[in-house]
Each structure stands twice: as C-alpha cells, then as structure tokens.
Amino acid sequence: MKHTIAVLVENHFGVLARVAGLFSARGFNIDSLAVGETQDPEISRMTVIAKGDDRVVDQIMKQLNKLVDVISVKDLTDGDVIDRELVLIKIGANATNRNDIMHVVNTFRAKIVDVSPESMTIEVTGSEGKIDAMLELLRPFDLREVVRTGQIAMARRTEIAMPSKKCARKPAVSKTKKASKKK
Amino acid sequence: MKLTGAQILIKCLEKEGVRHVFGLPGGVILPTYDVLYDSKLKLILTKHEQGATHMADGYARATGKPGVCIVTSGPAATNTVTGLATAHMDCIPMVCITGQVVTHAIGSDAFQEVDIVGITRPITKHNFLIKDVKEIARIVREAFYIATTGKPGPVLIDFPVDVSRAMAEFVWPKEVSIRSYQPGIEHPEAAAQIGLAAELIHASKKPVLYVGGGAIISGAEKEVLAFVEKTGIPVTTTILGLGVFPETHPLSLHMLGMHGTHYANYSVQNADVLIGMGARFDDRVTGNIAKFAPHAKIIHIDIDPAAISKTVRVHVPVVCDVKAALAKLSPLVGNKRPEIQPWLDQIAEWKKKFPMKYKTSGSKIHPAYVIEQIGEVTRHQAVMVTGVGQHQMWTAQWYKFIRPRTMLTSGGLGTMGYGLPAAIGAQLGMPEETVVCIDGDGSFQMTMPELATAAFNKVPIKVFLLDNGYYGMVRQWQQLFYKQRYSGSVIGPTNPDFMKLVGAYGILGIRIKEKKEVVPAIKKALAHRGPVVVQCLVAREENVYPMVAAGNALDQIMDMA
Numbered sequence: 237m238k239h240t241i242a243v244l245v246e247n248h249f250g251v252l253a254r255v256a257g258l259f260s261a262r263g264f265n266i267d268s269l270a271v272g273e274t275q276d277p278e279i280s281r282m283t284v285i286a287k288g289d290d291r292v293v294d295q296i297m298k299q300l301n302k303l304v305d306v307i308s309v310k311d312l313t314d315g316d317v318i319d320r321e322l323v324l325i326k327i328g329a330n331a332t333n334r335n336d337i338m339h340v341v342n343t344f345r346a347k348i349v350d351v352s353p354e355s356m357t358i359e360v361t362g363s364e365g366k367i368d369a370m371l372e373l374l375r376p377f378d379l380r381e382v383v384r385t386g387q388i389a390m391a392r393r394t395e396i397a398m399p400s401k402k403c404a405r406k407p408a409v410s411k412t413k414k415a416s417k418k419k
Numbered sequence: 420m421k422l423t424g425a426q427i428l429i430k431c432l433e434k435e436g437v438r439h440v441f442g443l444p445g446g447v448i449l450p451t452y453d454v455l456y457d458s459k460l461k462l463i464l465t466k467h468e469q470g471a472t473h474m475a476d477g478y479a480r481a482t483g484k485p486g487v488c489i490v491t492s493g494p495a496a497t498n499t500v501t502g503l504a505t506a507h508m509d510c511i512p513m514v515c516i517t518g519q520v521v522t523h524a525i526g527s528d529a530f531q532e533v534d535i536v537g538i539t540r541p542i543t544k545h546n547f548l549i550k551d552v553k554e555i556a557r558i559v560r561e562a563f564y565i566a567t568t569g570k571p572g573p574v575l576i577d578f579p580v581d582v583s584r585a586m587a588e589f590v591w592p593k594e595v596s597i598r599s600y601q602p603g604i605e606h607p608e609a610a611a612q613i614g615l616a617a618e619l620i621h622a623s624k625k626p627v628l629y630v631g632g633g634a635i636i637s638g639a640e641k642e643v644l645a646f647v648e649k650t651g652i653p654v655t656t657t658i659l660g661l662g663v664f665p666e667t668h669p670l671s672l673h674m675l676g677m678h679g680t681h682y683a684n685y686s687v688q689n690a691d692v693l694i695g696m697g698a699r700f701d702d703r704v705t706g707n708i709a710k711f712a713p714h715a716k717i718i719h720i721d722i723d724p725a726a727i728s729k730t731v732r733v734h735v736p737v738v739c740d741v742k743a744a745l746a747k748l749s750p751l752v753g754n755k756r757p758e759i760q761p762w763l764d765q766i767a768e769w770k771k772k773f774p775m776k777y778k779t780s781g782s783k784i785h786p787a788y789v790i791e792q793i794g795e796v797t798r799h800q801a802v803m804v805t806g807v808g809q810h811q812m813w814t815a816q817w818y819k820f821i822r823p824r825t826m827l828t829s830g831g832l833g834t835m836g837y838g839l840p841a842a843i844g845a846q847l848g849m850p851e852e853t854v855v856c857i858d859g860d861g862s863f864q865m866t867m868p869e870l871a872t873a874a875f876n877k878v879p880i881k882v883f884l885l886d887n888g889y890y891g892m893v894r895q896w897q898q899l900f901y902k903q904r905y906s907g908s909v910i911g912p913t914n915p916d917f918m919k920l921v922g923a924y925g926i927l928g929i930r931i932k933e934k935k936e937v938v939p940a941i942k943k944a945l946a947h948r949g950p951v952v953v954q955c956l957v958a959r960e961e962n963v964y965p966m967v968a969a970g971n972a973l974d975q976i977m978d979m980a
Contacts, residue, residue, distance in 0.1 A: 303599075
C-alpha cells in the first residue's frame with residue numbers, strides 16, 4: 237500500500253542522505269520525495285511517498301524517528317489530507333493539434349506557460365489522480381519532457397508540531413502500541 | 420585566550436573524563452597528536468585502526484564508559500569501519516575521531532581523503548563533520564551525549580586538519596540540548612503498558628523471562644534478580660545478556676537460541692507468556708520466526724521503539740529502559756511459584772533429561788573443558804572476552820557467568836578478531852580485574868599484531884588460544900550441511916608457530932596438548948604478571964552442540980550422538 241510520510245528534519249547538510257539511506261538500506265523504493273524549508277528556516281519538511289505493507293512502513297518510520305536529525309515523523313496516509321504535485325510538461329505541438337492540446341489543458345485547469353512554433357509547455361498542479369489522468373490523455377501527443385516535483389501533503393485540520401530549539405520532546409512513533417492496546 | 424582546534428578537542432575529551440585514547444597517528448591528525456603529546460590522556464598506540472576501535476569497544480563494555488579512538492584520514496578511517504559496525508550492532512558507546520583533509524579540498528579526491536561520514540552513516544548512531552573551529556566543543560559534547568544516552572552506540576567525528584589548526588576561544592557548553600534527539604528512558608505510555616504486562620504475567624501458567632544486553636547497559640542486574648526471586652519465573656539470556664543473571668541460580672535456563680540449551684529453547688517454545696527485556700529477537704535467538712514461541716503472548720520491554728515488532732510480532736510493547744520498567748513492574752506481580760509449579764517441574768525434567776554435555780573420554784583436550792576449568796579456577800569472576808566462532812559459543816555455554824560486564828563478545832556483527840584488542844581495552848579500563856581472552860586460531864590471526872600493544876603496555880591479559888587448525892564453525896557447518904567438503908576452512912597448514920610468534924613479542928607462551936595439562940596451565944597463566952598466550956591444541960573436529968540449524972524452529976535441536 238502507498239504511504240505518505242511527513243518528516244520534519246533539522247536543516248543540516250547530510251540529512252537527506254541519512255533519510256534516503258534508511259530507505260535504500262532496507263531495499264525500499266521511494267516513489268517520490270520532496271524537501272523544502274518550513275516557516276522555521278532551521279527546519280525542513282520532507283514528504284516521502286513510498287509503497288510497502290503497514291509493518292514495513294511502521295518499521296521505517298521508527299527507524300526514521302531514531303535518526304538524530306529527525307524531529308518528527310508522521311504517516312499522513314489515512315487522514316484527511318491535502319496533497320499536491322506540480323508537473324511541467326513539454327509537448328510537441330503545431331497549428332494542427334494545438335487546439336486539441338489546449339482542450340485537455342482547459343479541462344484539467346492546467347496552464348500553458350510557454351508556447352513556441354513547435355512546442356508548448358504546460359504547468360499542472362493537483363493530486364496524483366488528476367495528474368495521472370491528464371498525462372494519460374496527453375500521451376498520444378508528442379510528449380517531450382515531463383518533470384514532476386513529487387507530492388507534498390498536509391493534514392487538513394491539524395498541524396505537525398514544530399518544537400522550538402529548546403525543551404522539545406520527540407514524539408515516539410507508536411503504531412504497534414496502539415494496535416496492541418485494542419486487544 | 421585562544422586555542423587551536425586540536426587543543427580544544429583534547430580539552431573537550433579531558434572534560435568528558437576520558438583517560439585512555441586508542442589509535443595511531445598520520446598526516447592530517449598530526450596537529451591533534453601534537454597536543455596529545457603533552458596531555459593527561461594516555462595514548463594507547465595500536466598497530467592497526469581496527470584494533471583501536473575494538474580496544475575502545477572492549478574498554479566501553481567492561482567499564483560502561485565510552486571508549487575513544489583518534490586516527491587519521493583515508494585508509495585509517497576506513498580501517499575503523501569494522502569496529503564501528505561491531506559497536507553499532509551491540510549498542511556500545513564509543514567516540515571515534517578521524518582526521519580529514521583540509522576543508523577546501525574535501526570532495527577533490529585529495530591524498531588520503533575518503534568520505535568517512537558517508538561511509539559510516541549506517542553503522543554509527545550519528546556522525547559529524549566539524550567545519551568550524553567554534554563548533555568543536557559543542558559537537559564533542561553532543562557526540563558523547565548521543566553515544567552514551569538512550570540506546571548507546573558509536574559516534575564518529577570527522578575533523579579536518581585546517582579546523583584543527585584554526586584558533587578560537589574555548590567555551591564549554593553548559594548543557595546539551597538537541598531538539599531532535601530526546602532520549603527519555605520511559606515512553607509516556609509505558610506505565611499503562613506495564614500494567615497490561617503485569618496482567619498477562621499474572622494470568623500466565625508458563626512464563627519465561629528472556630533477557631538481553633539491554634539489561635546490562637541499563638544496569639538492571641539487581642532488579643532482574645529481585646524480580647526473578649520474587650516471582651519464581653525462570654530466566655534465559657542472549658549471549659550479550661550473559662552475566663546479568665547468575666547462571667549458578669536454580670532458575671537460570673542459561674543461553675537460548677542456535678547454540679542454547681535444550682531446556683531454554685523448549686521453555687521458550689512451550690511458554691504461554693514470554694517477557695523479553697533489552698533483547699531484540701535476533702535470528703540467532705529465534706530460529707525460524709514463524710515457529711518461534713508459538714503459544715506465547717509476548718511482552719517486549721526495550722528502550723528502542725524500533726526494536727519492537729521488528730522481527731517477531733509483540734503483544735505488549737513497553738518502550739522503556741529495563742531498570743525503570745522493572746521498578747514499575749515488580750510491585751505489580753507476586754510470587755507465582757505455587758501456580759507455575761507444574762511448569763517448573765516440566766523444566767526441571769528437561770534439565771535432567773537434556774543436560775549440557777561434552778565428550779570427556781581420552782587424553783585429548785575438549786575445548787569446552789578448557790572453558791569450564793577456567794570458570795572453576797577464576798570462580799566465574801573473570802572478564803571473558805572472545806573472538807567469533809566455536810570458541811565463542813563454548814565460552815557462552817560453559818563459563819557460567821555470574822555478574823554483568825564479564826562477557827565481552829561481538830554478538831550482533833560476529834566480528835572475528837574482536838577478542839585480542841577488546842581484551843586489551845577491557846584490561847586497561849579495569850586494571851584490577853582478571854581479563855581472559857578466549858580465541859580461536861582463525862579469529863586470533865585477524866588482529867594478532869595487537870600482541871605488540873599488549874606487550875609494550877604490559878597489559879596482563881590471559882589469552883587461551885583454542886587451536887584446532889580450522890575455521891571451526893565453518894568446518895562444523897560444512898560437515899553438517901556441505902557433505903564434509905572443507906572448502907577454505909583448513910588453516911592448520913597455514914598457521915605460524917604460535918609459541919615462536921608470541922616469543923618474538925616478548926610474551927610468555929605456554930603450549931599444551933593433553934587434558935591433564937589444562938588446569939596447571941590455567942593456574943600458571945593467571946599467576947604470571949604480564950600477558951600470556953596459552954596455545955591449547957584441542958581435539959580438532961569437535962562440534963558445538965546443541966545446535967538449531969538455521970531456518971529450523973528452536974525445538975528442532977541437533978545434539979551429539
């Protein structure tokens with residue numbers, strides 16, 4: 237199953253390598269990974285999309301949480317989440333098919349950001365489903381270059397706590413704990 | 420007053436209470452070694468950086484304090500990899516400082532440059548590259564804090580030579596505060612979970628306690644003993660847990676797992692509640708995971724949430740330090756002896772029916788006999804250090820450990836060559852103790868040059884070389900599973916004359932080949948004031964039994980005919 241994991245990390249060099257290394261050391265493929273600063277420039281947030289059964293993901297999250305530079309780890313998969321990805325698509329286009337392409341662009345509320353005599357470049361944002369659907373429709377055309385940012389995600393109603401530099405408490409990942417409590 | 424980076428680093432080590440530093444110098448670490456020359460720290464010069472890391476590791480396991488090594492860049496740094504991985508697997512606190520080329524040359528494939536931070540990322544608890552002289556004190560402080568708190572482990576600090584020459588004021592940070600690292604000893608939900616654990620234990624009819632190295636790190640030996648004596652629940656330990664509970668105690672089941680006792684393994688396989696403490700359900704302990712403890716509800720107490728349900732699914736996880744958990748758990752459970760008497764009787768029957776045994780006939784030396792006799796002569800009080808292989812298992816099976824921090828062995832990584840340097844480190848940390856190294860002829864030769872370190876520093880370790888001319892454990896597997904095709908495991912013809920060899924280092928050598936020589940040799944070695952190597956020419960093709968073949972359930976036990 238596909239998981240969306242939000243990871244808050246110290247904005248240090250080498251942190252990305254540590255996080256990526258954890259996945260690769262377990263033979264675990266990352267579908268996408270997006271990183272950027274948060275409102276606190278000392279903290280970066282990663283959104284990792286990865287497939288795996290719940291047990292594997294649970295273990296990975298615990299291991300991530302053990303990394304000294306990781307502040308918190310949260311699985312956003314099951315929650316009420318807003319997720320978006322931005323994609324740039326360069327497509328071969330001329331007078332004969334430009335209108336057909338624009339029709340697809342309008343349908344998906346995408347934007348044309350550049351047009352030349354032989355090509356046009358489209359910008360689209362949206363959930364994975366929307367982007368996949370749009371790419372599907374554009375595939376019959378001359379797709380020349382596709383660049384995806386990878387998904388970012390945010391819970392709709394709650395925030396992931398951003399501890400201040402001092403007196404922070406690292407929340408432990410405790411999925412198995414909760415599971416067992418119900419028994 | 421401004422100090423150089425190297426001076427600041429050494430000052431930090433002194434502030435951290437470091438007494439011994441293991442390592443050897445080279446190019447970019449020279450400014451640091453220059454400061455070391457006048458320092459209060461005692462440099463133990465090793466012959467190889469792997470030796471330095473194992474010494475720091477043995478020092479840490481014996482004393483409970485972090486071991487420290489300082490080496491140069493490039494090949495020296497890569498030579499620390501095995502030692503760091505060994506310590507990482509067994510949760511041993513260490514701080515390893517490697518030299519690095521000048522900051523502006525990093526990444527240019529400079530002479531003796533290697534990305535040691537990248538290389539050691541998965542085999543250290545954490546690592547640092549110091550880029551600014553003003554950061555040294557904070558980083559060293561954090562390194563020691565990270566290495567010794569929570570689940571301990573090795574930390575590497577990469578120290579570029581220009582940073583070691585740069586000048587700054589020395590400011591010792593008053594406290595360590597790392598937002599992203601909060602190693603509490605108790606999870607907020609632990610108390611509630613301990614309540615659930617107590618209920619399970621209360622209802623159990625066939626409980627077993629399974630204790631690992633985490634209990635030793637936690638310093639929980641008194642609590643474990645008190646818990647067992649109060650409840651009457653029998654105890655088995657992992658190899659790293661040996662000594663946390665006295666093996667002379669009637670409730671001891673000794674070690675479990677691949678080479679564990681019949682009765683420990685049967686107890687686990689028949690238990691209705693298994694209480695794991697500071698242990699991680701390693702494959703050498705569980706055998707076939709799908710068939711492990713099939714009737715048991717499993718309680719797992721561990722400080723590391725990631726250790727829980729990693730291999731075996733746990734019913735009641737308790738994220739807590741073992742000592743802290745037992746302080747809460749003990750008052751909640753009473754004496755269980757009356758209700759579990761049939762269980763204890765069953766275990767007593769297994770003990771009677773399947774005792775530990777080895778062949779005693781003839782004049783040849785059985786390796787287990789050597790270990791057993793060392794146990795008798797040292798009254799089970801020595802600090803035992805081993806290499807990896809058959810001799811390691813015989814030590815675990817036959818010494819009878821009665822106190823913690825007396826079995827120093829590479830349990831997780833299984834690092835051959837660990838024994839000799841780790842014994843030197845342990846002896847330097849614990850000069851009053853008798854330190855005995857049990858090694859095999861294969862394992863010993865992997866780090867043999869450190870004999871020079873023992874000789875020069877007059878470290879009075881007692882090495883017993885169980886020489887059978889084979890990579891014995893490899894030979895055992897080849898005999899059992901590869902039709903006795905001893906591919907690459909016959910090393911007798913390649914071995915040196917060990918007596919001449921140790922003699923060349925100025926170390927006393929004793930060679931024995933008959934059973935009747937064993938006890939006199941042990942006594943002679945222990946009475947000698949310096950280091951000794953006793954070469955025991957043992958029966959060559961003995962196997963370690965009992966044995967659970969890889970992939971089998973714990974109760975599918977092979978034993979000698």
